[in-house]
Amino acid sequence: xxxxxxxxxxxRPWKPSGGSELxxxxxxxxxxxxxxxxxxxxxxxxRCVDLVDDHYSVWAYALIEDREVARLSDAEDLQxxxxxxxAGKPFTVALAHEEAGIFEWWFIGELEGSPSILDSEAIRRxxxxxxxxxxxxxxxVREHVVEELAH
Amino acid sequence: MPKRPPQINLQxxxxxxxxxxRSPAFxxxxxxxxxxxxxxxxxxxxxxxGRLTSHQAAMAVRQExxxxxxxxxxxxxxxxxxxxxQVRSTPSRMIPNHISVEYDGDWTDDVAxxxxxxxxxxxxxxxxxx
Numbered sequence: 001x002x003x004x005x006x007x008x009x010x011x012r013p014w015k016p017s018g019g020s021e022l023x024x025x026x027x028x029x030x031x032x033x034x035x036x037x038x039x040x041x042x043x044x045x046x047r048c049v050d051l052v053d054d055h056y057s058v059w060a061y062a063l064i065e066d067r068e069v070a071r072l073s074d075a076e077d078l079q080x081x082x083x084x085x086x087a088g089k090p091f092t093v094a095l096a097h098e099e100a101g102i103f104e105w106w107f108i109g110e111l112e113g114s115p116s117i118l119d120s121e122a123i124r125r126x127x128x129x130x131x132x133x134x135x136x137x138x139x140x141v142r143e144h145v146v147e148e149l150a151h
Numbered sequence: 152m153p154k155r156p157p158q159i160n161l162q163x164x165x166x167x168x169x170x171x172x173r174s175p176a177f178x179x180x181x182x183x184x185x186x187x188x189x190x191x192x193x194x195x196x197x198x199x200x201g202r203l204t205s206h207q208a209a210m211a212v213r214q215e216x217x218x219x220x221x222x223x224x225x226x227x228x229x230x231x232x233x234x235x236x237q238v239r240s241t242p243s244r245m246i247p248n249h250i251s252v253e254y255d256g257d258w259t260d261d262v263a264x265x266x267x268x269x270x271x272x273x274x275x276x277x278x279x280x281x
Contacts, residue, residue, distance in 0.1 A: 025243055030186055033212070121215075
């Protein structure tokens with residue numbers, strides 16, 4: 001499904017697969033934080049949504065259309081243009097470690113309120129139940145392993 | 152097509168702002184994080200031209216401001232150059248006042264300490280959240 005960007009385990013967030021290319025970096029602060037990727041010819045906006053601490057970060061990706069790429073290229077107000085072209089788009093959200101790269105990712109097809117990729121709060125709200133479920137699964141596995149070891 | 156923002160002509164006395172962030176209280180990390188060495192695969196540490204508030208710096212770097220989280224500290228071009236660092240204007244469309252701090256050699260722990268020592272005490276961020 002093209003809406004969902006292909007991600008490889010361990011990839012850098014701004015080059016999420018071997019076949020992707022960083023086309024333009026709109027924002028750079030210690031690393032590319034906002035920009036445009038092409039993968040299999042398709043354009044995706046990416047953004048670092050959150051820095052959990054020095055090592056972990058949350059990233060979002062949204063497929064846009066070629067005419068929207070032109071809109072971004074021509075925009076005097078890039079922030080406004082980014083908000084407009086990504087509003088209501090499905091997102092792929094990824095967790096990355098500074099050295100190990102991306103290690104978890106999910107496709108979020110529909111977000112309440114049609115937020116843009118600049119709306120960190122909405123992306124966090126969508127991510128929370130997913131991360132909570134992941135934690136619960138890991139807790140279940142941990143309890144199983146501890147119990148097995150106890151016998 | 153909008154042009155890439157122009158480079159800034161950096162004067163020795165130019166004040167520079169480094170953006171940092173506090174972690175939520177549950178992490179037990181009381182001190183804010185300020186990067187003192189480049190990330191993996193990068194060559195520079197980022198700062199911003201100008202004496203920016205924590206709100207201004209956070210909006211530039213993260214496009215949002217969180218009062219308890221966002222922190223800044225300051226240095227000057229001269230301080231960094233005196234400590235042996237190269238300071239270059241490297242604007243992007245979203246961060247036109249972006250400045251790269253580079254070091255000609257290995258960025259060892261000693262170099263990181265020298266970089267850290269160039270800055271004054273951080274401002275902003277309430278701490279204790281979460």
